[in-house]
Amino acid sequence: MATTKGGVPRRKFLKGAASAAAVGAFATTITGFPHIAGAQAKVIRVGMPTILSGRVAILGTSSRAAAQLAVKEFNESGGVNGRMIELVDRDSKGRPDEAAKVTRDLINNDGCEIIIDAEASSGSFAVQEVIRDLPVLCLHTCSETSSLTADPKIHVKTAFRSARQGIHDAVAGGKYASAISKSKGLKRWMTCSPDYAYGRDNTAEFLEYLKIFDPNVEVVDQVWPKLFQPDYTENITKILQVKPQAMYSALWGGDLVAFIEQSNLYSLFNNITFFSGGLGDPPVLTAIKNLPAGLNTVYRYNRFYPNKPGNQAFAEGYNGIAKQEPTNWSWQNRLACSFIFEALKRTNGKTEGTALASELKGMALDSPFAVEDKITMRDSDHTIIGYPAAWGVTSSKFPYVENFTAPAWSEIIQLESEWKKRKGYA
């Protein structure tokens, strides 16, 4: 006999509930859709399309926490011209088409007048095209793909990048690694990077500049594990067979954690000098159970580098919200907020895209993340320079990376301009 609920048969009740929900959703679609929020003139809405679910959700959650902290501090200081800022985040699920859709929604539907694009690279290229159509101010805060701002064909007048980029890291990495290879006589190199465009491009660029700075380097083998591969035994065995003196890896996130932990079982790092393009992120460092000391890593974030009170205050504030150390994406989003706030102050709260963009071009900020005097939003290609393009060494002591060294930005810029000429970007 069917169970009844207040005299209504269970199946009928379930059917009714499902139909009501479905019809309700449909009716909403026809009549009240879509969630028209309407901008409040007093509040400046800043939209943030990002990845909040799935394997790389930490990109979105750590970006959002940093932006929330920045907005909170800005509003507590009185806002601009009496106007406060409201952050509206939206999950793109890591899908570029969804990133384009939610960005359009944030602008058209939620009344966002500024966009902080905290998408991964492919999503950022999709958002860039939305900004071409709907020219509000946009700051890309997570994409490290150089062409996003270097390629003039992709250039959008109101879009900027407040994030590190591949070419800067490649120059800094090549310079840093070559100094070690020369001093230790590391000639036989190997790479182990994820088999997709970022992994291959990043590795190629690192090797290109390593060989420019140290022509004696020879790449004896390369292994390409799949993205999100759970078991690296095959790759580690290959590395042990080849016996390189040094190794570069563009693995990142959980993949890098798994690779290092599995490599520890084989004592891989005892005889190989290891260079990593992704190890410097505090959540990665703390996720590794037995972090070997002496591994070389690019700077992702460190509360003591640059060693400025503002940087440590940021880390403390961020920890208060997120209950963990900031990530690379966190400082980049915090910096983006600083650029936006300064531009808003200069326009006296005017949010028109071109007005804000003209203020942002060439803007130099006193930032806690600046390695030299300031971080500058370069006028010519809308990207930042002066941030920490540094490398350090892992240690067992918090915050697990120390002895950062960075090349002079003048040198990075010179090599970058040559790279741009070779690529046909300049």
Place this chain on the structure above:
Amino acid sequence: MLGRSSLRDLAWAALLLVGLLVLPILVPHPAMRDFVIYVIAYGLLAMSLNLLVGFTGLVSFGHAAYFASGAYIFGLLMQSGNVSLPVAMLAAVGGTALLALVIGAICVRLKEIYFAFLTLAFQMFIHSIILTWVSLTGGDQGLMGGIPRPTFLGIDLNDSMTLYSFCAVVFVACLVIMRQIVQSPFGYTLRMIRDNPHRANFLGVNVVRMKLAIFVISGTMASVGGIVMALFVSGAYPEFGFWTTSGEAIFMIMLGGTQLFIGPLVGAILLQTLNHYVTIYTEHHGLVLGIVILIFVLGLRRGLADFVYLWFQDRRTRKLEKETGR
């Protein structure tokens, strides 16, 4: 000469087109236009898949390959700057038809789970090509730099209202074509193949050829969805051809139903609406969507359109029985 049912279908199509064109006047909000374009793109994907799943009994797990193929061929041709927009659209549709013909010629000879898995394998093969042929496709970054929309025949798709109207016209044209196919003798032959392929074969129907024909038509219609999406987001991305996109199309069919022609479209509207709202309020959208699908599967035991249709049928039957006193 057109039959009465064809004329009725055309009248419905005209009404739908008028409704779509009037909608932005009634709700003059850009977000509404964006939402409808999104539904059009995914609606075409789901409806074209239903030609296989609902009408022929072929469950394809790799339908997004044709969605991606349409988007990439169209995007690449437009970026080359050598062809006009309508020519690029036709080439994308033609190229996808050719691709579906090759894949279909291998797949339709298999049945049930073997067919499903082979279509999935081909999809993943195409997805891998997109990822690895970086110089052509941009790899995992997708087609970068936007897709130009040059004016043709005085139509400027850079204007958002014109783009919306264009997508609406293309959508209704595709619906008319698919409806005519479903209602034609060919369409009824497909239903016969779905219900009893041996009997169809016994009656002289070349089952493999019929299946291949609908496989190609279905892939072609999915490519139009891909073109609409590429126009909307001004790009093409590997995710278009990933298995999750095929999975979404199957979800849409499950939500909307397979038996009614517009069932998958209802499913596309439902899924996109749920997606839109759930994403605003929580990042646990997978959980919410899963619960909704469970409600449909356990509560309705069929898609919404099928459920409503059968409910009306039951009511009518009961009314007739009451009237005749039986």
